[in-house]
Amino acid sequence: MSTIIKQCKMLKKASEALAIADTKSKNEALKQVATSLLQHQETILEANDKDVEKARENNMKESLIDRLRLTRDRINGMVESIHMIIDLKDPVWKSNNVWTLENGLTISKMTVPIGVIGIIYESRPNVTVDAFALTLKSGNCVLLRGSSTSLHSNRALVKAIKEGLKNSPISEEVISLIDDADRAVVKEMLTLNEYIDLIIPRGGKDLIDMVVKNATVPTIETGIGNCHIFVDESANIEKAVDIIENAKVQRPGVCNACESLLVHKEVASDLLPKLYERISHKVEMRGCSIAKEIIDAKPATEEDWAEEYLDYILAVKVVAGLEDAIEHINQYGTKHSEAILTENLTNANSFLRQVDAATVYVNASTRFTDGGEFGFGGEMGISTQKMHARGPMGLDELVTIKYTIVGNGQIRG
Template structure:
């Protein structure tokens, strides 16, 4: 990376572009405008009568302090105010932490995961016991479960993040204007990132690590099902931060399971820069409805696999099984299988799935052909099962498959199995999803598989990030101008 003094001396370098990819302007695309209703309501306020004395507020709130709705219980009000004030103040310090310090914190987190395995597994055992007592589905229990191998893999993913290039301070582009003013576009952290997620405790480590690496403060609110596991992981993170004299407020795990607190946190746009819901449709919709903070949606994974007529039979079977059965309770597992009606081994694909105890729900043609397939209802085509259940449909063409995917997909990840390059190119060009694969399992739609170290989640939207979200996606940019007494005339 070129230093600023060097850039100033070497005018011939301008204009230049050190990084080929630019970042969309998030402030002009995803921030909300004030509603007309709010403005109208302000105009309609009646003036107080002169004979009424105004009520005295003995402790007026600062204009910089979080909005604290009066109907939130006092204990939660205080907790929220304290958390957000610490987070905002800490964000300025974390943004300027040296890269080597951020990496040292991450290496200590990885080491502590190894050192504290017993503590972490014991905490997780409490969550698993409660999940079984509450009759949580097996696929969801699997998402909740920590094992020694999963902890080892988690520690490795944290180490992998340290190997990634530091995104902070990158010069995205720069040029000298006609008036001699030197203009730089520089990558900076987002600031305070709040992530709301469900019952996967590893997400606590994943997101905390990515936020530390990218110079952001993290406010994390996991699902109540993983309460003890998340609390244990927070101890690991806090110990690592303290070990390197970094504020404990750089990563805050919400200690309350009260949903009312979440709804009020979503109003705190002056303290939180971005909110990311990572979970099912109900969670994402709740955040979308309640938030006054810019939102990056990590919605459900209603993924499709399309087997074209010319697909290699063994490849089709292998990709179908891997995409569905390897791990069912994750967002990159397929929920719908589309098969061209002329594919010669439909019966083999169906038999392979049923050997893996996958319950199939098919269209009318399939149910007439196979007695052990239930007739799919309209709702099935839009359902993320997260279980050993799969919707199956026969199609007459690749165009029909693409139209179906664009209608029912959640625009997460969709894949085609084919030996025809033209079909692959048509599928890649016309399927409107964040990740489109050719002859590959949908299970590869993952930040770790994309060499991102880990991921905040997989975004279904188009602004300001799409697909697996890594450290670069946790950044924005600022413009910096170097002049020599320049004035505008």
């Protein structure tokens, strides 16, 4: 029997008890884990330093190293997220839909845990804590498979989590980490339908495509972010520059960063020089032929319109108007996060209704597409599909449905 099957059997057994655990027990477990993370933060940071050092030796770009790095502030952020999840309502065994048939049968549509959730993710050790906290509160066990680049960090985090669980009413067997770097283990994980109820990949296009192509376990497609901002002709230019800078520069290595900028032709000569002055010392701008006449941008190719850079690069295109912008986004976007900057309510509403994406903004940065920012305490990922879950996945997306039917001797005629 392989190691991963042993892990899955343990999780499957543990999920039976966790599914019926009361809210008080789950919240106490989360409190103990939060305490443990703070107690072990020096060990966690030392482990993370090893991962960062190795990443630099392998010439990982700095924007991705930023995703990998843990700091005391980021560990404190993880702990704050856990406490936020503690304060959220338990999503298990709830119903807002109960009805009685003419024959007297009472039917209730109840929420129940999914069971065992596997998550495969790249270079973001904070996902380890987010995934654990959300799955525990929603009554699910979790099987974690992080990338080899964050292996030391994930081992230290899971060890701290388990230490916390030892002081709680919840078994430490509700979480398990695959620390084998062999990719064959991932392929095996994707086909363990008997033990795993759902797979969630978090990472780049290659990872997500591989999981979707090879998984027989049900999968939620997440996260590739070719996110656009469209500056309408009515936009407030000063606000627009601030928003674009934030969406591109604050953390360029994350999936909700802006990768493509579309500018209405009537305001391009006003906006682009101001934006160029603000961000060109950090950001390489690649423009269409019209944009290149206004600013000193590199020529954009067809590939640039579809690219998720995860870096200090921004594709810029001047468009004829709202319809052009929407058409471009629906052609090249990844259904993640899209924004319009406008003072025209009609244009804003058209953009909101016609753009095909999980999250659509008016006059705000795309960087807010995040479970924590949405008040979910964290996220399992950002779903870009249209079934079951879409957008940042919090507690409510980690439960499924059970119909309960209560009768009094009814038989079907």
